[in-house]
Amino acid sequence: xxxxxxxxxxxxxxxxxxxxxxxxxxxxxxxxxxxxxxxxxxxxxxxxxxxxxxxxxxxxxxxxxxxxxxxxxxxxxxxxxxxxxxxxxxxxxxxxxxxxxxxxxxxxxxxxxxxxxxxxxxxxxxxxxxxxxxxxxxxxxxxxxxxxxxxxxxxxxxxxxxxxxxxxxxxxxxxxxxxxxxxxxxxxxxxxxxxxxxxxxxxxxxxxxxxxxxxxxxxxxxxxxxxxxxxxxxxxxxxxxxxxxxxxxxxxx
Amino acid sequence: xxxxxxxxxxxxxxxxxxxxxxxxxxxxxxxxxxxxxxxxxxxxxxxxxxxxxxxxxxxxxxxxxxxxxxxxxxxxxxxxxxxxxxxxxxxxxxxxxxxxxxxxxxxxxxxxxxxxxxxxxxxxxxxxxxxxxxxxxxxxxxxxxxxxxxxxxxxxxxxxxxxxxxxxxxxxxxxxxxxxxxxxxxxxxxxxxxxxxxxxxxxxxxxxxxxxxxxxxxxxxxxxxxxxxxxxxxxxxxxxxxxxxxxxxxxxxxxxxxxxxxxxxxxxxxxxxxxxxxxxxxxxxxxxxxxxxxxxxxxxxxxxxxxxxxxxxxxxxxxxxxxxxxxxxxxxxxxxxxxxxxxxxxxxxxxxxxxxxxxxxxxxxxxxxxxxxxxxxxxxxxxxxxxxxxxxxxxxxxxxxxxxxxxxxxxxxxxxxxxxxxxxxxxxxxxxxxxxxxxxxxxxxxxxxxxxxxxxxxxxxxxxxxxxxxxxxxxxxxxxx
Numbered sequence: 001x002x003x004x005x006x007x008x009x010x011x012x013x014x015x016x017x018x019x020x021x022x023x024x025x026x027x028x029x030x031x032x033x034x035x036x037x038x039x040x041x042x043x044x045x046x047x048x049x050x051x052x053x054x055x056x057x058x059x060x061x062x063x064x065x066x067x068x069x070x071x072x073x074x075x076x077x078x079x080x081x082x083x084x085x086x087x088x089x090x091x092x093x094x095x096x097x098x099x100x101x102x103x104x105x106x107x108x109x110x111x112x113x114x115x116x117x118x119x120x121x122x123x124x125x126x127x128x129x130x131x132x133x134x135x136x137x138x139x140x141x142x143x144x145x146x147x148x149x150x151x152x153x154x155x156x157x158x159x160x161x162x163x164x165x166x167x168x169x170x171x172x173x174x175x176x177x178x179x180x181x182x183x184x185x186x187x188x189x190x191x192x193x194x195x196x197x198x199x200x201x202x203x204x205x206x207x208x209x210x211x212x213x214x215x216x217x218x219x220x221x222x223x224x225x226x227x228x229x230x231x232x233x234x235x236x237x238x239x240x241x242x243x244x245x246x247x248x249x250x251x252x253x
Numbered sequence: 254x255x256x257x258x259x260x261x262x263x264x265x266x267x268x269x270x271x272x273x274x275x276x277x278x279x280x281x282x283x284x285x286x287x288x289x290x291x292x293x294x295x296x297x298x299x300x301x302x303x304x305x306x307x308x309x310x311x312x313x314x315x316x317x318x319x320x321x322x323x324x325x326x327x328x329x330x331x332x333x334x335x336x337x338x339x340x341x342x343x344x345x346x347x348x349x350x351x352x353x354x355x356x357x358x359x360x361x362x363x364x365x366x367x368x369x370x371x372x373x374x375x376x377x378x379x380x381x382x383x384x385x386x387x388x389x390x391x392x393x394x395x396x397x398x399x400x401x402x403x404x405x406x407x408x409x410x411x412x413x414x415x416x417x418x419x420x421x422x423x424x425x426x427x428x429x430x431x432x433x434x435x436x437x438x439x440x441x442x443x444x445x446x447x448x449x450x451x452x453x454x455x456x457x458x459x460x461x462x463x464x465x466x467x468x469x470x471x472x473x474x475x476x477x478x479x480x481x482x483x484x485x486x487x488x489x490x491x492x493x494x495x496x497x498x499x500x501x502x503x504x505x506x507x508x509x510x511x512x513x514x515x516x517x518x519x520x521x522x523x524x525x526x527x528x529x530x531x532x533x534x535x536x537x538x539x540x541x542x543x544x545x546x547x548x549x550x551x552x553x554x555x556x557x558x559x560x561x562x563x564x565x566x567x568x569x570x571x572x573x574x575x576x577x578x579x580x581x582x583x584x585x586x587x588x589x590x591x592x593x594x595x596x597x598x599x600x601x602x603x604x605x606x607x608x609x610x611x612x613x614x615x616x617x618x619x620x621x622x623x624x625x626x627x628x629x630x631x632x633x634x635x636x637x638x639x640x641x642x643x644x645x646x647x648x649x650x651x652x653x654x655x656x657x658x659x660x661x662x663x664x665x666x667x668x669x670x671x672x673x674x675x676x677x678x679x680x681x682x683x684x685x686x687x688x689x690x691x692x693x694x695x696x697x698x699x700x701x702x703x704x705x706x707x708x709x710x711x712x713x714x715x716x717x718x719x720x721x722x723x724x725x726x727x728x729x730x731x732x733x734x
Binding site for chain 2: 052074094096
């Protein structure tokens with residue numbers, strides 16, 4: 001199995017503040033990795049630096065995506081290479097329909113990769129196929145991106161976009177936050193359906209609950225900018241039971 | 254990121270204004286300066302009747318008594334009115350019988366501007382009147398329109414051929430004494446467009462006027478008069494460009510619309526006068542008075558996309574005189590670099606059950622200043638009048654300004670007036686979201702801005718909407734910071 005993502009000794013600072021302090025992680029095709037950790041441990045920083053957000057500066061170490069150092073690549077270039085971030089707080093873009101947004105995204109990628117533009121017919125077929133996957137309400141497709149969507153609809157829309165873009169590496173940043181149990185099931189079901197031998201998923205979450213539905217192959221605990229413990233899915237259950245405090249103690253010793 | 258904003262800006266330099274060319278056409282010009290002699294000269298050049306000369310001279314006297322308005326939120330060096338040429342006409346054979354007689358250089362200009370008259374003639378359903386510097390040079394589709402009784406011609410022709418209509422309506426909505434620039438225009442206007450739609454006729458095509466300043470040192474003073482007789486309908490488009498020049502050029506136009514009972518006029522503008530360079534040098538001063546008069550159950554709808562001009566001072570307005578009259582104003586005003594815009598509308602409710610809607614979307618980039626100024630006035634007799642105003646501002650940088658000056662005067666207690674306003678900065682988060690989905694920054698900006706302006710762009714006729722979208726894109730390139 002080949003490696004999709006390899007993070008080596010990653011140090012990252014935001015506005016002068018060191019957040020990640022030597023993070024290591026390796027993810028292979030077909031795997032689902034869960035990253036858990038208390039507030040302020042660096043979970044969201046990890047997703048932002050992977051996606052290439054401005055102001056997230058790599059001060060040491062590197063991110064290898066499919067054996068390529070992507071530290072200098074723009075967010076869109078990373079996206080074209082198959083990286084996808086499902087946002088914790090998806091933004092609203094008034095006046096831009098969901099459909100138009102996705103068509104622009106697909107065509108910009110096609111253009112960048114030297115492929116043909118997608119025809120209207122193929123695009124619509126793709127939309128109807130993928131939206132049924134996440135049970136996205138038909139009327140949401142023509143509404144402005146995330147505008148006036150409920151919390152659950154926003155997250156569902158993220159997974160719909162993920163389905164449309166068919167990424168090699170998906171990063172789900174606290175996708176479970178703000179979801180009731182029904183929405184959680186639908187979203188998880190979407191993620192599970194999209195899972196294949198060729199792609200990989202990082203699930204960043206606070207709670208074990210999500211991992212009942214998206215079963216991880218590995219669980220990592222992020223604490224103070226580093227991965228302090230890794231294990232299988234039983235680690236998540238341990239955390240659920242004991243909280244994060246025992247890790248702090250362990251680290252202090 | 255591998256591509257910095259600076260590199261991008263460099264790449265885009267000089268690309269910003271693609272209509273900055275000058276056409277080499279011999280022109281017949283009046284001496285520079287402004288006095289009664291010049292006005293008499295213009296009037297005689299145009300072979301005008303005495304009443305019109307009197308109208309001009311009277312306006313000139315009024316103008317002499319006035320001083321330029323200083324209440325707008327703009328700063329500029331007042332033009333030297335004695336240093337402007339008030340009459341410049343492309344030299345050509347006297348009367349044009351058909352397009353074949355038009356100067357080929359002029360035809361090339363039109364083609365560069367994307368108006369191929371030849372093609373327009375054959376393919377599209379848009380009739381075009383082309384006004385360069387001071388005179389109207391070509392009008393297409395005249396015959397076809399004439400079959401329906403529609404008059405669509407240059408203002409000068411209307412003066413010669415339909416003096417009774419011109420005399421009756423000219424100045425009826427905007428008297429010469431209305432304001433400083435309207436008075437100036439009334440004294441020295443040289444041409445413009447005229448349109449009359451007879452009773453009960455629905456104009457089957459978009460009527461369009463294309464204005465272009467070409468000569469250096471000239472001002473453009475055109476007048477547009479649109480009369481929609483009872484129960485008629487017309488959609489009218491106006492486009493503007495000018496060459497790239499270091500000096501400021503003056504454009505002071507007057508547009509009067511008259512919608513008689515149950516008539517409807519839709520008036521759309523895409524204004525792209527040369528805005529000056531990135532240091533604020535040069536550019537057109539766009540001081541325009543536009544107003545419409547609405548009769549019983551009639552409707553006037555103004556839609557404008559303003560991206561050009563160094564300074565814009567413009568308030569397309571509606572006087573809702575008849576009962577149940579409707580006035581609408583949809584505006585997108587974009588300013589970049591050192592551009593300044595003070596624009597908005599006046600909705601004057603006179604009749605009962607009159608209704609008005611104002612949607613204004615300001616976009617400021619660079620070091621520009623963008624103001625919305627609007628008046629909603631409900632008169633004593635305007636029972637059950639209703640107004641809804643929405644004024645949004647979008648800031649692209651932290652060095653530009655957005656201002657809103659809404660005035661509401663209400664003299665009738667049964668009226669309902671609503672005003673909503675928002676100001677937002679283009680979000681880093683929005684941009685990052687788009688980029689994460691594979692949409693590069695420039696494209697993301699235009700997507701977000703077009704989405705923001707969509708409500709207004711949707712009001713434009715189809716071909717114009719596409720052009721306006723592109724224009725917003727070009728005007729904003731490399732402008733986020």
